[in-house]
Amino acid sequence: MEDKPFEEFITQHYLPGLTETLGKVGIHDLDLKFEQAKLPIAGLGDSECWQVIGRWQNGQRQFHVIFAKDSIQGPKYFCYADNGAQPSTLESFMIDERKVNLDLLLLYTVQRLNGQKWLVRN
Structure with missing residues (x-):
């Protein structure tokens, strides 16, 4: 599955x-997009890269x-915002993983969102 072309893997699997994964923790109004876009943080340049935007x-x-290359194995970044604001910080994402697969990509995304206390209340 991870050997599929990048865009196909993201749209058909990720x-x-x-x-489905976020639905299980109560997020039912999720709007997901996969598109090439400029980085959402001012001052980081005008180049576009592939992004999954939720x-x-x-x-x-x-x-x-954010995928710096057209590959799930390449450098990835994460940013977020709350209350309708624009993201202000770009963070490295999954930098310690040598071989990325669907399960790891889902796990890390959910963990990162949970780190914001957006999924499970303490």
Whole structure:
């Protein structure tokens, strides 16, 4: 599955898997997009890269999983924003993983969102 072309893997496996996984923790109004776009943080340049952009709670919460190359094995970044604001910090994402697969990509995305206390209340 991970050997499929990048765009096919993301659209046919990662997006549906993420929708299902987040649905299990109560996020049912998730809007996911996969597109080439400029980085969502001002001052980081005008170049475009592939991004998975997720929004829910009427757009009040958003996150971006950013792929620097057209590959799940390449460098990845994460940013988020709450209350309808724009993201302000770009973080490295999954930098310690040598071989990325669907399960790890889903796990790390959910863990990162949970780190914001967006999924499970303490």
